[in-house]
Amino acid sequence: MAAKKFGVLEWILVGFVVGIIAGLIVGKPITVVKPIGTLFINLLKMLVVPLIFSTLAAGVATFTGEKLGRMIGKTFFWYYITGIIGMVLALIIAFASGAGTGFPIGELKKVDVKAAPSLVDVGLAIVPTNIFNSLAKGDALPIIFFAIILGMAIAAAGKPAEPLKNFLSALAEAMYKMVGYVLWVGPFGVFALMAVNVGTYGLGVLAPYALLIFLVYLANGIQLFAVYPVLLRFMGIRPYSYLNKIKEAPIFAFTTCSSSATLPITMRVCKEAGVGEDTCSFVLPMGATVNMDGSGMYQAITAVFLANVFQIPLSFYHYVMIAVVSLLGSIGTAGVPGAGLIMLSMVLGAVGIPLEGIAIVAGVDRILDMARTAVNVADDAVATVIIGKTEGDQLPADLVYGRAKS
Numbered sequence: 001m002a003a004k005k006f007g008v009l010e011w012i013l014v015g016f017v018v019g020i021i022a023g024l025i026v027g028k029p030i031t032v033v034k035p036i037g038t039l040f041i042n043l044l045k046m047l048v049v050p051l052i053f054s055t056l057a058a059g060v061a062t063f064t065g066e067k068l069g070r071m072i073g074k075t076f077f078w079y080y081i082t083g084i085i086g087m088v089l090a091l092i093i094a095f096a097s098g099a100g101t102g103f104p105i106g107e108l109k110k111v112d113v114k115a116a117p118s119l120v121d122v123g124l125a126i127v128p129t130n131i132f133n134s135l136a137k138g139d140a141l142p143i144i145f146f147a148i149i150l151g152m153a154i155a156a157a158g159k160p161a162e163p164l165k166n167f168l169s170a171l172a173e174a175m176y177k178m179v180g181y182v183l184w185v186g187p188f189g190v191f192a193l194m195a196v197n198v199g200t201y202g203l204g205v206l207a208p209y210a211l212l213i214f215l216v217y218l219a220n221g222i223q224l225f226a227v228y229p230v231l232l233r234f235m236g237i238r239p240y241s242y243l244n245k246i247k248e249a250p251i252f253a254f255t256t257c258s259s260s261a262t263l264p265i266t267m268r269v270c271k272e273a274g275v276g277e278d279t280c281s282f283v284l285p286m287g288a289t290v291n292m293d294g295s296g297m298y299q300a301i302t303a304v305f306l307a308n309v310f311q312i313p314l315s316f317y318h319y320v321m322i323a324v325v326s327l328l329g330s331i332g333t334a335g336v337p338g339a340g341l342i343m344l345s346m347v348l349g350a351v352g353i354p355l356e357g358i359a360i361v362a363g364v365d366r367i368l369d370m371a372r373t374a375v376n377v378a379d380d381a382v383a384t385v386i387i388g389k390t391e392g393d394q395l396p397a398d399l400v401y402g403r404a405k406s
Helices: 008-026 028-060 065-097 119-125 131-137 140-157 159-183 186-201 207-234 239-245 248-256 259-273 277-290 293-309 316-329 339-350 355-362 365-390
Strands: none
Touching: 008 028, 008 186, 008 248, 028 140, 028 159, 028 186, 028 248, 028 259, 028 277, 065 140, 065 207, 065 277, 065 293, 065 316, 065 365, 131 140, 140 159, 140 277, 159 259, 186 248, 186 365, 207 239, 207 293, 207 365, 239 259, 239 365, 248 259, 248 365, 259 277, 259 365, 277 365, 293 316, 293 339, 293 355, 293 365, 316 339, 339 355, 355 365
């Protein structure tokens, strides 16, 4: 039997492990390699805007009006079903643990955190006043909105718009090729990102936050390895076969802490797993912007943790408010490192927890961000294959129950 090819994913895993070891051994001086990690993230972000725009517009151009409405409904349905499950799970874990009780807060300094946008502001911001300005700034929601409208217009125009449709399809294919090129920088980028994270924080800094970190990782782990497999199995999809096929995306997300930067990888692995290109092109860009299961669970656990730190009793109403605000507030939250702190300020304000509490968790936010981003991305991929199956995508035999493997 031929030996398995040692491909880019295997090298990425090597970079991941070596980065952790280097960070532990070298410590803070390892930050000299930080520019390598930054370069890798910049390369990924370089692809995001043209990839979202071209794939989404070209995909919608093939939809009928009925299919577009159906896809939008299914996408939001699955994203919010998993979000609600995750929120309930996180609140149960946080409540049962009593995390934060007796935590030494010392003197807290006020932390300036950018105000979270209101839902009205988010709704208005979806419609771009200048699409070229939105493209230049990388504003995902306006780009998605414009791409959907453009795709609908191309479909309605018919034959005269075929050249534009073909151009967008060709651009999307070129972007996929570029993703492949960038991935070969991945092992070095992942090494640098992990080495800097571990070298900066070390193990001693994390000790007082051990329970909080454990709870966030526990909740996200249950969501990833128990909840998602159950949903996949319920829909007739072999869960661990699929998760194995798309594992590259959560691994990248874990190191980059950015759903947006990971989007090119997520789209590639879902296509390679057998999900239809039209489904991937529509569902995944939406998910990278509006679907934040991991972030919602982090906010719920952290809010309860900080309530216990400040000895603020929470009623059932408060728990409901935490869940609702975390779930709704994920819409429009940027899929970039650190965006969770912006959302956390809105959740804390909704239930009367002092915003100074952000100073308590800000120091370890990057560590928590790694887990929640990996789950955000995995959820996007899970929703994509489920929606693809319901839309008639011909999934490989090894992914579907009841179909003989070739």
